[in-house]
Amino acid sequence: MKKISITKTLLRAAIGLALAGTSISTLALSTHQVAALEQLASDRTVGETEIVATFRGAMPTGVTVTETGRIFVNFPRWGDDVPFTVAEVKNNEVIPYPNAKINQAVNSQPRSHFLSVQSVVADGQGKLWVLDTAAPKFSKPVDGGAKLVAIDLNTNKVVKTIVLHNDVVLPTTYVNDVRFDYRVGKAGMAYITDSSLSGTGGIIVVDLDSGKAVRRLTGDRSTSPEQGFVPVVEGETLLQRNSNGDTAPFSVASDGIALSADGKTLYYSPLSGRHLFSISTEMLRDPNVTEQQLSAAVKDLGEKGASDGLEADATGAVYAGDYERNAIRKMDKTGNWTTIAHGPHILWPDTLSIGPDGYLYFTVNQLHRQPGFHMGKDKRQKPYALLRVKINAAPASTK
Numbered sequence: 001m002k003k004i005s006i007t008k009t010l011l012r013a014a015i016g017l018a019l020a021g022t023s024i025s026t027l028a029l030s031t032h033q034v035a036a037l038e039q040l041a042s043d044r045t046v047g048e049t050e051i052v053a054t055f056r057g058a059m060p061t062g063v064t065v066t067e068t069g070r071i072f073v074n075f076p077r078w079g080d081d082v083p084f085t086v087a088e089v090k091n092n093e094v095i096p097y098p099n100a101k102i103n104q105a106v107n108s109q110p111r112s113h114f115l116s117v118q119s120v121v122a123d124g125q126g127k128l129w130v131l132d133t134a135a136p137k138f139s140k141p142v143d144g145g146a147k148l149v150a151i152d153l154n155t156n157k158v159v160k161t162i163v164l165h166n167d168v169v170l171p172t173t174y175v176n177d178v179r180f181d182y183r184v185g186k187a188g189m190a191y192i193t194d195s196s197l198s199g200t201g202g203i204i205v206v207d208l209d210s211g212k213a214v215r216r217l218t219g220d221r222s223t224s225p226e227q228g229f230v231p232v233v234e235g236e237t238l239l240q241r242n243s244n245g246d247t248a249p250f251s252v253a254s255d256g257i258a259l260s261a262d263g264k265t266l267y268y269s270p271l272s273g274r275h276l277f278s279i280s281t282e283m284l285r286d287p288n289v290t291e292q293q294l295s296a297a298v299k300d301l302g303e304k305g306a307s308d309g310l311e312a313d314a315t316g317a318v319y320a321g322d323y324e325r326n327a328i329r330k331m332d333k334t335g336n337w338t339t340i341a342h343g344p345h346i347l348w349p350d351t352l353s354i355g356p357d358g359y360l361y362f363t364v365n366q367l368h369r370q371p372g373f374h375m376g377k378d379k380r381q382k383p384y385a386l387l388r389v390k391i392n393a394a395p396a397s398t399k
Contacts, residue, residue, distance in 0.1 A: 001050035001388070046327070047341035047389045052361060053089050054383035058082045059365045062177075063386055065355035066122040066153060072097060073363065073386065077105060077116040077136035079371075085117040086130055089386065097128075098156045110134060110145030111163060119351065123180045124398045126153050131178050131192065138197055140171045148178065148190060148206065162211045164192075164204065172199025177309065177351070179259040179266070181281065182399040185209060189285060191266055193223075193254040200224065201253025201270060205284050216284050216291070222298045223254035226273030231306050231324055233348070233368045243376030250373075256310035258318055261396040267301075267310055267318055276301040276310075276320065276331070304337060305329055308367075311352035311360065313393035319360060321349030328352070328362060328389060341389045354395035359388040 058075040065071050071089040075082045084096035084103035096103050106113040116136040121129045127150045134145025146169045150160040164175065176195035182188035187209035194202045194215075201223035206213045217223045231238040231250055240248040252271035259266055259281070267278050278299045283289045289297075305322035307329075312318050316333040319340075327342040328349055340360075348367040354360055363386055369379035 045343040046339050049341050049387045049389050052388050053092050053386040056383045060363050062119040062351045063363050064120045064122045064353045065361050067124050067356055072120045074117040074120045076118050085114045098151050107142050110142050115145045119177045133175050141169050168204050168213045168215045172196045176255050177257045179257055180398050181263040183263050193257045195255040196253045220295050222277040225251040225270050229272045238368055241375045258310040258312040261314050261316050274303045274306050276304045309351040312396045314396050315393050319352055323348045358392045360391045361388045
């Protein structure tokens, strides 16, 4: 793995670019300025991140590492050329998974094709689960297309498909991320975030045996964009900026999700916000608990930074990206947060996954540099990357 370090050479190069076009009369002064600037304190890096893979095609969002160390990623169909939306990473190559045919976006056959996948999650029990939004370019979900698909990692064959119907998938729904627990129910339960960009967020609870799904906490404060939230990324206020000059707030509902090691607590947060919330999974599953009771039971765990993905380990720690600070943060069992990785290369940490090797893997995809935030100009610079940092912890068990 290639380790990343930042040296004064980068500072010197950056300053040199900034000084391009300087007149000869000020060249000596500028050279002196470079030397002087190198003596000043600068932002430090934290942690030793390693490059696992790079991507020069479509922008990735999700990543998951299986119990045997296999790595899978996904590429949602947001506007890039996406020949396949789920892939396995092998020797820095991305291979359509489980095959190229299922990755073809055939809207007329929504159950049997991946239309636009937002997340892939290995369940630690020999299966890869694929969460298909069926909402390319954030459109209204294709009827019958939003689904959970289980793939047997031994045979690389689809073994289960659970279609999410219109009683839980609203016209504005964007299913974002998912976690699994096999300690409850006949065949386990799944918890999915709805990170709607234009409607209400919420948590979708799925019985993996019957396929029955229910919405909980729809429009709750904890699943909604934080009021007054104004993110600043790379020193710039993040707004939707159309090519005609119109602007709109960056407003995305419940996004990141993590399940505690004992399966009793679900952690989640809106993409547009800095607070971490939690709720009892037993209450989420109980149909006798009213929405009012459920909302009252939500715990606001305070600020963690503005994050996309979340993850939990076997010791009870919770991890979160921090896209405003180019960082990965860790909350210990006492609720204290520390930064475990930080550097200018961590440009929008998206999805997190803990591997069997004690590393936390995460994608960095420059999401904030997309054309929709810059009046139609694409400011992303390839390659995108899959990074990892050592945490010396195992993933939280699902069984």
